Amino acid sequence: MTTDIERLLAAAADDSDQPLTTDVDDLLVRARRSVRKTRIATVSTAVLTTGVIIAGVATWSANRSETTGPADGPRLTLDPTTGRVIKDETGAQVQAPPPVSQLSDANLRDQCKQADKEYVDFLREHGANPLDKLQPLDARWKVVAKAGTGNRVQAIFLSPDRSIVSTCTLMSVGQAQSYGRVSTKADASIKSPGGVANRVPDGVPEVLVNLDGETEPRQALLGENGFYSLGFDASTSGRVRQVRGYDEQGRKVFEYTRPPLPTTRPSVPDSVTVKTAEPITPNVVRTKDPLTGKALAPAPPVSPLTDEQVTTRCREVDDIYFSGSSGAQDPRIKAAGPVTKEWQVALKTGTGNKLTAVLISPDKKVYAWCHMLAPTAKGAYDYTRSAVQANGKFADDFSFGMVPDGVAQLVVDLPKQGPTRALISNGYYIWGLTGGNSDIKNVRVRGYDAQGKQVYTAKKDVDADFD
Structure with missing residues (x-):
């Protein structure tokens, strides 16, 4: 589920010094699936929020690209008994809509409150989405759509002033797979009905949605005010290819088709592979901060998991990453292939089942950043990939870094625990079990050579x- 406009753009684009060449729908799919361990307790139980996609970078606009079909054209085929759409105007079979969730509106608000709080905190910390007044999710928010069975539900809430719509997709009790807020303002800068806020014009009684990777359209469950849902299993943002609306006679009166994504991007020579700094063994190990004389916080521990255990576990979320990707991205990311035991585990930290790892592809052109808090992808995780830049470096990342040349030791001035020794491994460094990306701080990083002299x-x- 998931999940600082800068954070999403940087992590989702993975293009380093290359310009962003994709749209919001693709960004939301390729964005890291962020997790937070803390601040996830609900009234009934304490759980982990698994892969929340923070989608605040998107906004919804009434001025969407749409067309109106002819008054006398092909019509939908309806089941005379149930009234359900069974074929579209082209004759294609239509998948049934999800059922209306039997959970009460109050129950859904309670289950989604924590994810909303994290999301609002995220916006407040990073000044993102100025159209959002950061009103907390409470009883004043109206449930305009709710679809799913049992505790696997997608709920859509409308704020009291109707300025914000939020989407909460629950995978189990109190555990949100994704959460996002978007503006309903007509002057919003990004126009797409296929992202987080699914909506068609008022008065459209039937909605069909085509998703990437599927040949049959899905009938959406239509809620209030034109909002619709495909339910939990099809709630992934970025997969919507086409949305069609029909009147009572089954005639198409609304259509949205996602515009094609640009594929042109500055090329990086195929011969370029990642270049890491030469490892340096320190002769003088810094245990105290040279600036204050106080003891440095210890470096995070090396994970006890074997490299093969790491690649095996990360392969699960790697598969999920690719199953959701729909748009054009750096072809090297896909060309590197799935994570296997041939991938280098360049860095790994954590205790027990908790893991943060940096994996390098066999062709040395792609890294995978893998954060897992459970043995399988059923638990909380955070994941992304990126390709090497023309200078042989990977993009500067919020969750780990590349060791500068000539540096044997690194100190990261963290705001809570103070100056902390970084764990250095194979030319990369990390300062803790990073995951979630909801507390991004700008801090100073200091590098020291083998003799303990500051050189960076x-x-x-x-x-x-x-976490």
Whole structure:
């Protein structure tokens, strides 16, 4: 589920010094699936929010690209008994809509409150989405659509002033797979009905949605005010290819088709592979902060998991990452292939089942960043990939870094635990069990050579709230 406009754009684009060449729907799919361990307790139980996609970068607009079909054209085929759409105007079979959730509106609000709080905190910390007045999810918010069975539900809420719509997709009790807020303002800058806020014009009684990777359209469950849902199993943002609306006679009166994504991007020579700094063994190990004389917080531990255990576990979320990707992205990311035991585990930290790892593809052109808090992808996780830049480096990342040349030791000035020794491994460094990306801070990173002399200093945005 998931999940700082800068954070989403940087992590989702994975293009480093290359310009962003994709749309919001694709961003939301490729964005990291963020998790937070803390601040997830609900009234009934304490759980982990698994893969929340923070979708605040999107806004919904009434001025969407749409067309109106002819008055006398092909019509839908309805089941005379149930009234359900069984074929569209082209004759294609239509998948049934999800059922209306039997959970009460109050229950859904209670289950989604924590994810909403995290999301609002995220917007407040990073000044994102200025159209959102950060009103907390409470009884004043109207449930305009709810679809699903049992505790696997997608709920859509409309704010009291009707300025914000939020979508909460629950995978189990109190455990949100995704959560997002978008503006309903007509002057919003990004126009797409296929992202987080699914909506068609008022008065459209039937909605069909085509998703990437599926040949049959799905009938949506239509709620109030034109909002619709495909339920839990088809709630992934970014997969919507086409939305069609029909009147009472089954004639098409509304259509949205996602515009094609641009594929042109500055090329990186195929011969370029990642270049990491030469490892340096320190002769003088810094245990105290040279600036204050106080003891440095210890470096995060090396994970006890074997490299093969790491690649086996990360393969699960790697598969999920690719199953949701729909748009054009750097072809090297896909060309590197799925994570296997041939991938280098360049860095791994964590205790027990908790893991953060950096994996390098066999062709040395792609990294995978893998964060898991459980043995399988059924638990909380955070994941992304990125390709090497023309200078042989990977993009500066919020969750780990590349060791600068000539540096044997690194100190990261974290806001809570103070100056902390970084764990260095194979040319990469990390300052903790990073995951969730909801507490990005700009801090100073200091580098020291083998003799303990400072040879590097720079400011860096880091994930400072560890799982």
